[in-house]
Amino acid sequence: MKISVSHLKKNFTADHRSVELFKDLSFSVEFNHVLALIGRSGSGKTSLLRLLAGLERPDEGEIIIDGEPLQFHSTRWLQHYQKNLGFVFQHQNLFPHYTALENVVMPLTLVHREMPVTAEKKAVEMMERLKIFQHAEKKPHQLSGGEAQRVAIARALVTEPRFLLLDEPTASLDVEMKAEILDLIAELKTMKTPILLVTHEIGFARKCADQILFLEQGSILEQGAASSFFDHPQHPRIKKFLSNVFAY
């Protein structure tokens, strides 16, 4: 999978003030399994992921994914693009009035026009695969954070998306659940669906990612294969960041 971003500009409004996050962001990256976006809090990782998902529109610039430019001005195009990708939010964002199973079935029946029986069969298979089927009839508020995150991942994967975007999927979880979800993401590598992962779990990124993008104040400070990034970082700020992260 190849992502190219050129001359991207994006302002965000925070506390009634316009903040220029991406001034002139350009990069190109190619990866097979997992691309990890890492960096300090507020560096623009989640914003970049949201731009790649079409949840935000750039003020200027272009994003090209596998040779196809994202057409932000076309609602129909964006809808078609979004239905073919999987996105997992930090706080799951399951629909509270549906059961876990209904949450997973929903995109299949409503968006991909699958017959209810086929959709349910696929949803059950996916939930069994992610070891969450025993909670199929529970509503989101009856699930633990880790269980809800598994349901969210099942919902994102059940449509067999082109690629999967994970926005800090472990940020709202306790240590034990965090480990569960990280194990699950590691397993997802075998599904051959490319994954873009925003994470603060640097150790996990080192273990799982094949490419790393390090963001700092809306710019790419360094990018490259995970092995060279972690073993031979070039930029002094990244050396300091990694030494701080791996100090304990």
Place this chain on the structure above:
Amino acid sequence: MIFRSGSTVIASLIGLALFCFLFFFLVGNQTLGCETIWRYRAVFWQGWLETIIIALAALVLSSALGALIVAARRSSFVVLRSTAHGLVEIIRGTPLLTQILFFFYVVAHGIGLENRFIVGVFILSLFSSAYTAEMIRGGIEAIPLSQWESAKILGLTRLQIYRYVILPQVLRHLAPALTGQFASLIKDSSLLSIIGIKEFTMAAQQVNAATYCTLESYFPLACGYLLLTLPLSLGSRLLEKRLSS
């Protein structure tokens, strides 16, 4: 839950009993013309049914109008948005009595609409729709942005997002408020007597005019309204508790 519901029923019954006690205490030794009033039971009954029909019709129509107003207020067209906003402000900023008189004597007469029942239902619906619209709008805006984004990223259309994600959540929260609104509609419908609609209040006025038994005429009126509004109030509380649990 059962205990709490029970206590609400008991509170309602105590309220009703207190009302009856006060009534009979206040009239003291006066001779009540209950037998005279009993002869007019059919008038009361018809008025009571008419009130229920008016309130039900107004509830349905005001919900539809309220939804249309919300759609207009959330529209991207500035003119539509401003018109809907202006309409809500005018309706909420003026007394219902003024609206009834204005619509009946100016608008309805102007367009040649003579059917008082239709005019009455329409005025009541329009009045209630402004409040219903604000309730729905508040409900929609209370849904976190993350729910919209989550539905959007799955590829749902705008209509599907409203139909399957937003409205079911809004209606869950709105159910108690809408039940309360229905109770208000029942009470507000009493003002329609001013334009000669033969609803419950009008029935009491007619009986009073015919019998000169004022207290005896208005006592069934109060009881009749309470018979409708107390169960609704109870239902609203039950819904509220069930949804919050």
